[in-house]
Amino acid sequence: MKYHPLILATLTILVGTTFASRPNIVLIMTDDQGYGDLGATGNPLLKTPNIDAMAKRSGTARNFYVSPVCAPTRASLMTGRYNYRTRCIDTYIGRAMMDKSETTIAEILLGSGYATGIFGKWHLGDCYPMRAMDQGFQESLVLRGGGIGQPSDPEGAEGMYTNPVLFLNGKAEKFEGYCTDIYFNNAMDFISRSKAKEKPFFIYLPTNAPHGPFHDVPEKDYKDYKEMDLSNQRFPQERGHKLPPKHDQDQRARIFAMIQNIDTNVGRMFEHLRKEGIYEDTIVIFMVDNGPNGRRYVAGHKGMKTFVHEGGTRSPFFLHWPAKVKAGASTDRIAAHIDILPTLLAACGVGVPCGLNLDGRNILPLLTGDCQAAASWEDRMIVIQAHRGDQPMKFHNFYARTQDWKLLHASGFGKEGFTGEPKFELYNMKDDPLELDDVSAKAPAKVAEMKAAYEKWFEDVSSTRPDNYSPPRIHVGAPQEKVTTLTRQDWRHTKGRPWAQDSHGYWELYNAKAGGVYDVLIRFRPMEANAEISLDVGGVSLSKVAGAGATAVEFKKVAFGKQGPLRLDCRIRAGETEKGPWQVDVVQPM
Numbered sequence: 001m002k003y004h005p006l007i008l009a010t011l012t013i014l015v016g017t018t019f020a021s022r023p024n025i026v027l028i029m030t031d032d033q034g035y036g037d038l039g040a041t042g043n044p045l046l047k048t049p050n051i052d053a054m055a056k057r058s059g060t061a062r063n064f065y066v067s068p069v070c071a072p073t074r075a076s077l078m079t080g081r082y083n084y085r086t087r088c089i090d091t092y093i094g095r096a097m098m099d100k101s102e103t104t105i106a107e108i109l110l111g112s113g114y115a116t117g118i119f120g121k122w123h124l125g126d127c128y129p130m131r132a133m134d135q136g137f138q139e140s141l142v143l144r145g146g147g148i149g150q151p152s153d154p155e156g157a158e159g160m161y162t163n164p165v166l167f168l169n170g171k172a173e174k175f176e177g178y179c180t181d182i183y184f185n186n187a188m189d190f191i192s193r194s195k196a197k198e199k200p201f202f203i204y205l206p207t208n209a210p211h212g213p214f215h216d217v218p219e220k221d222y223k224d225y226k227e228m229d230l231s232n233q234r235f236p237q238e239r240g241h242k243l244p245p246k247h248d249q250d251q252r253a254r255i256f257a258m259i260q261n262i263d264t265n266v267g268r269m270f271e272h273l274r275k276e277g278i279y280e281d282t283i284v285i286f287m288v289d290n291g292p293n294g295r296r297y298v299a300g301h302k303g304m305k306t307f308v309h310e311g312g313t314r315s316p317f318f319l320h321w322p323a324k325v326k327a328g329a330s331t332d333r334i335a336a337h338i339d340i341l342p343t344l345l346a347a348c349g350v351g352v353p354c355g356l357n358l359d360g361r362n363i364l365p366l367l368t369g370d371c372q373a374a375a376s377w378e379d380r381m382i383v384i385q386a387h388r389g390d391q392p393m394k395f396h397n398f399y400a401r402t403q404d405w406k407l408l409h410a411s412g413f414g415k416e417g418f419t420g421e422p423k424f425e426l427y428n429m430k431d432d433p434l435e436l437d438d439v440s441a442k443a444p445a446k447v448a449e450m451k452a453a454y455e456k457w458f459e460d461v462s463s464t465r466p467d468n469y470s471p472p473r474i475h476v477g478a479p480q481e482k483v484t485t486l487t488r489q490d491w492r493h494t495k496g497r498p499w500a501q502d503s504h505g506y507w508e509l510y511n512a513k514a515g516g517v518y519d520v521l522i523r524f525r526p527m528e529a530n531a532e533i534s535l536d537v538g539g540v541s542l543s544k545v546a547g548a549g550a551t552a553v554e555f556k557k558v559a560f561g562k563q564g565p566l567r568l569d570c571r572i573r574a575g576e577t578e579k580g581p582w583q584v585d586v587v588q589p590m
Helices: 005-015 049-057 070-079 105-111 179-196 219-223 249-275 337-348 371-375 444-462
Strands: 024-030 059-061 115-121 139-143 165-168 171-174 201-206 282-288 318-320 382-385 398-401 405-409 425-428 474-476 483-487 492-495 504-511 517-523 531-537 540-546 552-559 564-574 577-579 583-587
Touching: 024 179, 024 249, 024 337, 049 249, 049 282, 049 318, 070 105, 070 337, 105 115, 105 201, 105 337, 115 179, 139 179, 179 201, 179 249, 219 249, 249 282, 282 337, 382 444, 398 444, 405 444, 425 444, 474 483, 517 531, 531 552, 540 552, 564 583
Parallel strands: 024 201, 024 282, 115 139, 115 201, 474 504
Antiparallel strands: 059 318, 139 165, 165 171, 282 318, 382 398, 398 405, 405 425, 483 583, 492 504, 504 564, 517 552, 517 583, 531 540, 531 564, 564 577
């Protein structure tokens, strides 16, 4: 159910607090950083003095978990629900879009009097009605897709971390500077404007760094690492497993440069909060979205991004709130991305909307010294699962975690399924936090118990709504988006590698305007020879010839037919070859 802002606004009255008494929020989440990419988590070479200092002043959740890949984490973070409930189940080809009916923390806080802004990577849908600006964010400065350097980049601005083209409230705009600096600069400007209006604010700051590609990094920070010995021998070799003996030293230097730049900006953010006089009453959270994008230091844990061992899903979690959370407060209770929404609502004195079913818990009492709440905290099971494909497969690349136990099947993220019986691993996390001793053969009763609990969870999340895992549809013809840009990020892939030049796919759409007529601009890489460009949509089939060197063709006044679901399919045929376009603009004529 989607909650109207007027209904959400009544929540303030229900909890009996005033706007002025509420904390502000800055939620920082970095992309592909990993648990071990901080001095605060033991990295001996990476320089992160500002985040390290933040960690010392914060409350820390020492066992905090995220999904092994990014879009699922983002869906859970925004909704307080497992991503399998939201239809966001993968990172691309139409499965990184979140269902429009999901209620986000931004929508709830907006309806409760907060100014809301996002600055960075959304990755839950580039088109209406799934954009951040459609999901509760009043100000939205975002990149498209899952990162700069992907097929959703604006034409002419491909791969530009420096001086990028970003989307400000839905409109493409060129910015000067490095992308991470731009996000923080605009977030700080939003803070100043909100304070001037005496509005509490919720800022979501999900950077796309240090996600690749790595060709464009902050030069000043890169100089600090490019001549440094970053081989694995410089890192503590921990018992049980070793990092691979070879690694691209230059790539690691570039990743470290991106992280050091993030750290500088975190320091700038705290300075700005002090300058505005709101340092004490602003919650600042720092976390990451999944494991590191490469084999590197993870504080002795196994794995990296995409893995369901600890190195793939463990995140640092620091909650800085001087007014309420004492420096050095910590909890070892397991927590996860699904807990952010209920925790922040509780901090802001905002109730959960009636009928909104959450999977997460409010963990704030564990960090504020509420001894009674901590003593009565009930154990629970958190489930993390992610893999490729159109719908989840039971037991595929998952783990189930209680406070003391972890059951997993490490079948790999990159496949849609696995063959044969699952090969369960069981770890006593209290005694074996590095997952070195698989005790599944010694404790069959515990395996059976956790397997049964997981199966109950799987059935529950898979029956959240009818057609639970159907892909969300992009809307065309809605007044909220006059030009809808379709990219390979959201197409339903049919042939070739999903983003390769010779691949093909189609888009699942919803025509919001009965009898709607649109101009369709089809864009592609320069033609080497004449090619036929075909368009099939809403029962209409059209074609044109594009000559050598052409980069686009346009079909004017195409009737999409009746209101409702439809498919847009475009093919480029040259001789014996056939492929899809690079991007397609569906334009509502003026």
